[in-house]
Amino acid sequence: MSNHVVCSLCGFENKVSLQALERVKIRCARCKIQLKVSPHARFKHLDPAVYRHPLETDAFKRLSLMPGINTVLQKISPLLEQSYSETFFAANGLRVGPQQYPDLYAKLESASRILGYTRVPPLYVSFMGLDGAMGFQSFSAGDTSPFIVISPDALEHLEEEEVLALLAHELGHIQMGTLRYKMAADVLGLLMSKTFRKSPLEVFADSISLPVQQALLAWRLHANLSADRSAILVLQDQQAVFSLLLKLSGGVSSRANVDAFVQAAESFDGEGAAQWIEKYWQQFLFSRQLPAFPVWRAHELNNWSKPSRKGYGFQDIVKIFAVNA
Numbered sequence: 001m002s003n004h005v006v007c008s009l010c011g012f013e014n015k016v017s018l019q020a021l022e023r024v025k026i027r028c029a030r031c032k033i034q035l036k037v038s039p040h041a042r043f044k045h046l047d048p049a050v051y052r053h054p055l056e057t058d059a060f061k062r063l064s065l066m067p068g069i070n071t072v073l074q075k076i077s078p079l080l081e082q083s084y085s086e087t088f089f090a091a092n093g094l095r096v097g098p099q100q101y102p103d104l105y106a107k108l109e110s111a112s113r114i115l116g117y118t119r120v121p122p123l124y125v126s127f128m129g130l131d132g133a134m135g136f137q138s139f140s141a142g143d144t145s146p147f148i149v150i151s152p153d154a155l156e157h158l159e160e161e162e163v164l165a166l167l168a169h170e171l172g173h174i175q176m177g178t179l180r181y182k183m184a185a186d187v188l189g190l191l192m193s194k195t196f197r198k199s200p201l202e203v204f205a206d207s208i209s210l211p212v213q214q215a216l217l218a219w220r221l222h223a224n225l226s227a228d229r230s231a232i233l234v235l236q237d238q239q240a241v242f243s244l245l246l247k248l249s250g251g252v253s254s255r256a257n258v259d260a261f262v263q264a265a266e267s268f269d270g271e272g273a274a275q276w277i278e279k280y281w282q283q284f285l286f287s288r289q290l291p292a293f294p295v296w297r298a299h300e301l302n303n304w305s306k307p308s309r310k311g312y313g314f315q316d317i318v319k320i321f322a323v324n325a
Contacts, residue, residue: 008040009033010110031106032160041236041322042114048175050312050321051233053225053300055274060178060223063215072208072216076184077143085141085183086122089149093126101125104155104163108148111168111234115175122147123167125155140170141183148174157252161240165231172230173223185220188213218277221293228301232314238305245301248294265298273299 005016005026012030018037020026026035063069096105104123112120121142126149139149148170155163173182188208231241239258246261273296305314312320 005035005037007031007033008036008038010106012106027160030103031110031164032103033107033164034161040114041318043116043233043321044323046116046233046317046321048172048177048226051226051229051317052176053222053229053304055300056219056222056226058222059215059219060181063181063219066212066215068209068212069215072188072212073180073184075207076187085143086145086147089124089126089147093124093149096123096125103160104150104167107160107164108167108171111164111171114234115168115171115230117171117175121145121171121174124149125152126150127152138166138170139186140173140179141186142179143183146174146179157247158244159240161235161237162244162247165235165241165244168231168234169224169227171234172227175230176223176226178223181216182220182223185216188216189220214278221277221291224293224297225300228297229304229314232301232305233317236318238301238314241301242298245294245298248292261295262298262302265295266302268295268299270296270299270303 003015003017005014005018005021006012007014007028007030010028010031010033012028014026014029014035016026016035021035021037027033028035094100096108098105104125108123109120121140122145124147137151138154140146141149148167150163150166154166158166173179228241228245231244232238235241242262242265243258245265246256246258249261250256251261273293277293307313307315
């Protein structure tokens with residue numbers, strides 16, 4: 001019997017016997033993800049349009065047709081420049097690599113390969129965000145060269161599979177090709193929040209029309225629905241992604257139950273959430289950051305993951321587009 005088990009996620013050869021793996025749960029020595037003998041599907045030429053959430057597609061169409069959106073992008077462009085955004089995090093955080101947070105680098109490298117992303121984006125661990133704090137979150141940005149930032153708080157509270165899901169979510173934003181719009185929405189949220197009120201940037205923020213603000217921020221919230229699908233495509237384990245959304249909902253205690261969370265999400269009124277976003281979007285402008293809506297996202301993700309779903313659901317995409325399954 002072989003004394004080596006190759007990690008199906010990152011490909012590292014672990015000095016572990018299959019017999020031992022059958023008795024206990026063992027994590028890969030490189031990526032720290034639980035070892036499994038079953039193969040892990042990967043995608044070579046998967047067009048993001050195949051799994052893009054229809055609500056995001058509709059929201060982006062409305063946004064792109066909005067008069068003035070191009071002007072907004074041009075005005076915000078100085079704040080979106082690579083030298084401004086990435087230099088900030090490079091100066092305030094740690095650049096992840098084979099020698100710095102090597103398991104985190106292995107996760108990102110594996111997630112990029114699974115999604116068919118030809119380049120592993122730079123990754124930083126940072127306490128400091130553009131608004132002064134990162135909190136319990138991650139962030140993706142970059143004008144000419146996308147990069148990802150993750151907070152130490154997230155690494156502290158998340159399990160290894162949940163960290164992988166968070167990185168895959170950010171890769172999803174990059175894969176969709178709408179990162180410039182995402183950055184504009186994130187910057188708009190910062191400029192319009194109480195944090196930047198009474199600053200010289202307030203005049204610029206107020207020059208953006210309310211319809212454009214609404215369309216940009218509404219699309220930003222819907223964009224998470226597509227990025228969550230990327231997370232499931234990478235992990236190929238719905239439970240780990242639901243567990244991440246549970247913690248984003250406040251379930252950081254060991255008493256929180258993932259199955260109960262999924263049951264609550266399944267019965268959640270998804271249409272009601274979408275209507276709430278359209279009607280009360282102005283409330284987002286006075287918060288430190290956009291709300292995560294994790295229960296709504298879990299509701300949409302649960303529907304997409306069901307084998308009985310019509311159209312291209314998760315199971316169909318793996319079956320049709322995976323290089324190896």
